[in-house]
Amino acid sequence: MGNPEAFTENCIMSTGIEQQSKYDQEQEELHLKKFNAPAYREIRTRKNKNGIKAGLAMNGNGFKQTTNGFYPRATSTATEYGATSKPSAADRKLPPAEEHLQKTSFEEVPLRTACLTYLGFYLLMILGYLNQLLFVPKVAKEKNREGYVSLYDAFESFYSRYVYRRIRDCWNRPICSVPGAELTLKDRVTPDYGWSFEFTGTETRCLNLGSYNYLGFAEATGACADNSEKTCRELGLALCSPRVELGTTQLHLDLEKLTARYLGVEDAIVFGMGFATNALNLPSILSPGCLVLSDEKNHASIILGLRLSGATIKVFKHNNMKDLERVLRQNIVYGNPKAGGKPWKKVLIIVEGVYSMEGSICRLPEIIALKKKYKAYLYLDEAHSIGALGPNGGGIVDYFGEDPKDVDILMGTFTKSFGSAGGYLAGTKKLVDFLRTNSHAHCYAATMSPPVAQQIYTSMSTIMGLDGSDIGRRKINQLARNTRYFRKRLAQMGVITYGHEDSPVVPMLVYLFSKIGAVVRTLTTRNIAVVGVGFPATPIMEGRIRYCLSAAHTKEQLDYALDVIDEISDNLGLKYSRKPKDPNPIEY
Numbered sequence: 001m002g003n004p005e006a007f008t009e010n011c012i013m014s015t016g017i018e019q020q021s022k023y024d025q026e027q028e029e030l031h032l033k034k035f036n037a038p039a040y041r042e043i044r045t046r047k048n049k050n051g052i053k054a055g056l057a058m059n060g061n062g063f064k065q066t067t068n069g070f071y072p073r074a075t076s077t078a079t080e081y082g083a084t085s086k087p088s089a090a091d092r093k094l095p096p097a098e099e100h101l102q103k104t105s106f107e108e109v110p111l112r113t114a115c116l117t118y119l120g121f122y123l124l125m126i127l128g129y130l131n132q133l134l135f136v137p138k139v140a141k142e143k144n145r146e147g148y149v150s151l152y153d154a155f156e157s158f159y160s161r162y163v164y165r166r167i168r169d170c171w172n173r174p175i176c177s178v179p180g181a182e183l184t185l186k187d188r189v190t191p192d193y194g195w196s197f198e199f200t201g202t203e204t205r206c207l208n209l210g211s212y213n214y215l216g217f218a219e220a221t222g223a224c225a226d227n228s229e230k231t232c233r234e235l236g237l238a239l240c241s242p243r244v245e246l247g248t249t250q251l252h253l254d255l256e257k258l259t260a261r262y263l264g265v266e267d268a269i270v271f272g273m274g275f276a277t278n279a280l281n282l283p284s285i286l287s288p289g290c291l292v293l294s295d296e297k298n299h300a301s302i303i304l305g306l307r308l309s310g311a312t313i314k315v316f317k318h319n320n321m322k323d324l325e326r327v328l329r330q331n332i333v334y335g336n337p338k339a340g341g342k343p344w345k346k347v348l349i350i351v352e353g354v355y356s357m358e359g360s361i362c363r364l365p366e367i368i369a370l371k372k373k374y375k376a377y378l379y380l381d382e383a384h385s386i387g388a389l390g391p392n393g394g395g396i397v398d399y400f401g402e403d404p405k406d407v408d409i410l411m412g413t414f415t416k417s418f419g420s421a422g423g424y425l426a427g428t429k430k431l432v433d434f435l436r437t438n439s440h441a442h443c444y445a446a447t448m449s450p451p452v453a454q455q456i457y458t459s460m461s462t463i464m465g466l467d468g469s470d471i472g473r474r475k476i477n478q479l480a481r482n483t484r485y486f487r488k489r490l491a492q493m494g495v496i497t498y499g500h501e502d503s504p505v506v507p508m509l510v511y512l513f514s515k516i517g518a519v520v521r522t523l524t525t526r527n528i529a530v531v532g533v534g535f536p537a538t539p540i541m542e543g544r545i546r547y548c549l550s551a552a553h554t555k556e557q558l559d560y561a562l563d564v565i566d567e568i569s570d571n572l573g574l575k576y577s578r579k580p581k582d583p584n585p586i587e588y
Contacts, residue, residue: 100363103501104319105491109511109541110576117511121540124513128162137161159536165194167517170532176203178220179211181552183529206529207557209547214388214504215475216552217419217459223467224419224458228451235450244436247447255457259424262460263394264404267433268426270456271441272448274383274413277423279305280441284434285379285409286311291331291344293324293376295362297355302381306350312336318358321366324349328374347376353385353396357538357546359499359507361385364396368406377408387417388504393463393476399502417463420455422448479504479551481588482558486549488586489562494575498544506547507533508565510574516543518572526564555588 109117142151169190177184185204188197217224231251241247252270259268271277282305286292290311294302297318306313314331317323328347335341349371351362364380371378382395390398395412397404404410409431413423425435436442463472483504490497496509510519516532523530534543549558569575 100361100500104360104499105496105501106358106360106498107496107577107579109496109509110578113511113576114541117513117541117543120512120514121535124163124166128158131162132158163513167513167520167532168194169197170517170520173529179208179213179218180216181208181213181550181554181557182206183208183211185524185529204524204527206524206527207561208529209549209561210529210531211550212384212416212548213419213550213552214384214417214479214548215393215419215459215463215472216550217417217455217462219419223462224455227458228454231454232451237451238449239447241447242442242444243447244443249450249453251450251453251457252448255453255460256424258457258460258464260426262464263397263410263426265410265426265428267429267431268424269432269435269439269442270414270422270424270448270453271439272422272446272452273441274415274421274423275301276441276445277411277413277425278302278381279308280445281411281425281435281439282306282379283309284438284440285309286346286348288312289336289339289345291336291347293327293331293347293349295319295351295355297358297360298350298352299356299381299383302350302352311348312338312344318355319360319363321363321370324367325370325374328370328376332374347374348379349376350379351381353380353382354389354503354505355499356384356505357507357533359497359503359505359546361389361399361500361503362396364400364402368402371406378406379409380407380411382410382412383423384416384505386412387463387476388479389502391476393417393472414452414456418456418459420459421452422456475551479549482549482551482553485555485586485588486547486558486562488582489558490565491577491579492582492586493562493566493569494577494581495565495569496577504549506549507544508547508574509542509544509576510572511541511543511576513543515572515574516545519545519568519574522568522572523564528561528564 139157145151169188174186174188175183176186183206185206187200187202187204189200190197211218219225235249235251239247239249243252256268256270259270260266271281278299278301282302286306286309288310290309292306292309292311292313294306294313294315295318296315314327316327328349331344332347336344349367351364351367353364354361362380367378370376380396382397385399386395387393389395392398397407397410408427410426411423412426414420415422425432461467462469463476465472480502483502483506487497487501487506490506490508498507498509499505510516513534516534520530520532531546531548532544533546538544
């Protein structure tokens with residue numbers, strides 16, 4: 001090596017160093033291979049305008065460009081013996097992909113808990129089958145049905161009677177108030193172990209952690225309610241016609257223009273039902289001979305729409321970009337097997353912005369890169385992300401700072417952040433014009449109710465600041481603040497949560513089927529309304545409580561809920577996490 005001081009000078013990477021010899025540069029590259037940081041994996045050299053040879057190819061923003069995109073530059077310091085030390089956590093920036101993964105948590109279930117969960121579920125099933133064998137249920141039987149597909153699924157019928165019925169009181173609970181930060185539940189009892197319910201005539205006021213009221217626009221008072229009431233008196237509750245006949249008002253046209261402006265695209269079209277926005281429009285866009293790559297956690301409305309379209313569907317692992325590229329490449333190379341290997345008519349990637357059961361956020365920049373690389377189309381469902389994410393409430397596109405024009409079809413619903421109903425599709429004017437003449441949801445379904453459209457228009461205008469106030473911006477910031485605080489406090493308790501740290505959907509894993517009922521019932525007695533989710537909506541191993549946060553929640557309300565959750569988690573043994581806990585108080 002020679003003189004250690006001379007070797008140290010050759011190892012320091014800076015664009016201000018004079019041109020190195022070929023030998024010194026090779027030594028530098030060998031030294032850099034010691035690092036495991038992604039920023040050093042693909043070192044490319046070039047000569048800059050001044051003739052100085054740099055060890056890394058940088059773009060104007062100080063990012064190293066590789067075949068996988070842009071990665072932040074890793075800083076380093078030299079020691080007295082010429083070795084380069086690893087940068088500190090404060091100085092080191094992770095690549096965007098790794099940063100996204102670091103902020104997303106899918107902690108594995110402990111082995112003991114997994115065994116107990118399976119054991120408990122199968123014992124429940126065995127008891128159900130014994131009950132069915134000893135006490136034959138009095139249910140209608142199908143007769144003279146030879147050659148016909150059965151109307152009922154035997155397992156679903158069994159599961160509903162002997163498993164779901166045991167904790168049926170935890171679902172389908174009627175409310176009698178606006179689903180704001182708080183709501184009112186109608187009390188009921190079951191005299192026959194879940195077969196039927198009777199109302200007691202009393203009500204319970206609860207903190208609402210179950211509704212998708214992300215920005216707190218679900219209100220009975222205020223500008224949204226007042227404007228909707230005024231519109232109802234002027235235009236009525238319904239127009240009794242589809243859009244293509246006598247169902248279009250100036251309000252609908254104004255709403256579509258505002259939606260397009262809000263999303264930063266050429267045009268948009270609105271529909272009266274969020275579920276139908278996917279289910280009835282995908283068959284208009286796709287047909288047999290088209291290839292669809294769908295995330296395995298996509299919503300039921302997407303799955304139904306794809307099945308109705310007749311397109312070939314390939315499912316890739318949730319948020320797994322390597323698997324997505326593998327499926328893309330494989331199917332593009334071999335083509336359509338039903339057409340003798342000819343190219344597909346269309347190749348469409350379908351993902352969601354925020355996944356409502358997992359609380360995860362899609363890796364949009366990487367998906368856009370793959371879409372461009374393989375010349376595919378991209379359909380982005382922003383039902384849970386529009387309004388709830390991004391500095392301007394523009395959804396996942398705004399959150400990552402991407403160009404809306406890089407997403408071919410933007411879909412979203414007005415049922416969450418806007419406190420209303422319906423959905424939209426947005427993109428180029430050519431796309432929207434095509435939908436106006438081919439969409440079943442536009443040509444045949446009843447048009448969006450005028451007061452519903454007014455609620456959307458008012459709330460969207462507030463988010464955009466068109467009302468002259470900063471209410472919308474404060475709501476967006478408040479939701480982000482509540483989300484991070486709530487997630488960090490849960491992590492500090494030691495419970496396992498799924499999803500991204502910025503997602504307002506917070507699934508807390510309880511695993512055992514019996515614990516879903518225990519948590520929901522106990523929280524209700526403490527005046528907290530939540531949603532429990534179990535099989536078949538989730539895998540057997542992933543029973544959970546799903547919390548939905550809102551900008552309407554105050555710190556005092558969240559602290560009360562967290563204290564109760566902490567107490568229940570101790571009593572029921574829900575603190576499964578093996579991650580290190582932050583001992584410091586969580587700042588709000």
